[in-house]
Amino acid sequence: MIDALGYAAKHSFSRLKPLEFQREPAGAGEVEIAVLFCGVCHSDVHQVKNEWSNTVYPCMPGHEIVGRVTRAGDRVTRFKTGDLVGVGCMIDSCRSCPSCQAGDEQYCEGPNSWLATYNGPMLPASKATTGENIYGHDNTFGGYSDVLVVREEFVVRIPDGLDPAAAAPIQCAGVTTWSPMKHWGVTAGSKVGVIGLGGLGHMAVKLARALGAEVTVFTRSPDKEGAAQAMGATHVELEKDAKSQLEKMAATAGRFDLILSTVPEKHDINPFVVLLKRDAALVIVGALEPMAPVDNQQIAFHRRSVAGSLIGSIAEQQEVLEFCAEHGIAPDIEIIPIQEINTAFKKIESGDVRFRYVIDMASLAREKTEA
Structure with a gap:
């Protein structure tokens, strides 16, 4: 077994604290990864606080992971020791359903859907406390830790030219x-x-601009107007009050080919x-919660659609990394110790971050030194 260390919460009302645990060594087709950096996603906050009513405790978040391969198990063909690699939101799926066969693992139709990098299997809330799933894993622990073991099919390569953090x-x-x-x-x-x-x-603004799109940002934060423009937004619409909002909306009615709602809560x-x-x-x-009812008249009379999209496939994860490397795109980050x-x-939670925290996992060694 591999002795591991990470930060986890034991209850919805508790702080994240150091937790010692063990991971199984890499088996056939798996790689061991020393975690270097891990992003902090708003969904980490939702999950730790059990706001989706499916959290399995102890909960060790982290699904934006960059590290180096320290060992490749038998039959691994895609990676070798020393490779800089990444792990995203999922570490397994049934790999046999129509969605998986089509390369859309994030829509896995197997009995438990895909296996999340942390918080164990994707199970109904009524079964979430058992930590049971068809893949034989217990509650999975994510990237707020010093080591991961992942199937090579769910690991991606970090392209040269991208800052690992x-x-x-x-x-x-x-x-x-x-x-x-x-x-x-x-x-x-x-x-x-x-x-x-x-x-x-x-990230949506930067990627859309690199694809050649004209981008309009809708925000309630006046202090983000300059940042949006610096990222390439052609227009920034500030939602100051109901009257001005309606006037601006009327002026742009029927204009957009696609609108992405990235707000991480009901709106x-x-x-x-x-x-x-x-x-x-x-x-x-952005949001997984039930939304306010939609006026179907506005949808039906123009054959518009309201849709949802969940993370991305492993192929898309690799694709977007390479696109970012090619076009010099990177998120705006602030590196913090664990x-x-x-x-x-x-x-x-208060919106006081511009725009993504990334944990330098070297700081985790401080816990070992002080132990």
Whole structure:
């Protein structure tokens, strides 16, 4: 067994604290990875606080992971010791259902869906406390730790030219916005709206601009206007009050080919539906909670769509990393030691982060030294 160390929460009301545990060594087709950096996603906060009612404790978050391969198990063909690699939101799936066979593992139709990098199997809340799943794993622990063991099919290569720390959030914030843009066909000249300018939103702006789209950002934060423009947004619409918002919405009605809602919590999308062209889509990528009812009249009369998109496939994860390396795209990050993770969670909840925290996992060695 591998002695491991990470930060985990034992209850919905507890802080993240050091936790010693063990991982099984790499078996056939698996690689051991020494974690170098791990991004801090808003969903980490939701999960630790059990806001989706499916958290399995102890909960060790982290699904934006960059590290180096320290050992390759038997029959591993894609990676070798020393390779710089990444791990995103999932570490396994059934690999046999129609979605998996099509390369869309994030929509796995197996009995338990895909296996999350942390918080164990994707199970209904009624069964989540058991930690049982068809893959034989117990509750999975994520990248807020010093070592991972992952099947090689769910590991990606970090391209040369990408800063390893900045590459970490691309594997969630990047691919989560990249996937719908590719699926709904964003190309040069497309008009794309982005609701919210946080971890997901700022990557959406950068990626859409690199694809040649004209980007409009909708934000409630006046202090983000300059940042959005610096990232390439052509227009920034500030939601100051109801009257001014309605006036601006009316002026841009029927304009957008695609709107991505990156807000990580329940919000009203009705004011944005009217901005879509005929046959265009508003895609929710930030919130998993039930949303406010949608005015179907505004959808039906223009054959518009309201849709959702979940993370991205492993192929898309590799694709967006290579696209970012080719185009010089990186998220705006602030590197923190693991000991500041609870403060970081509070700042994420209050929106006081520009735009993604990344943990330098070398700081975890301090816990071993002080033990």
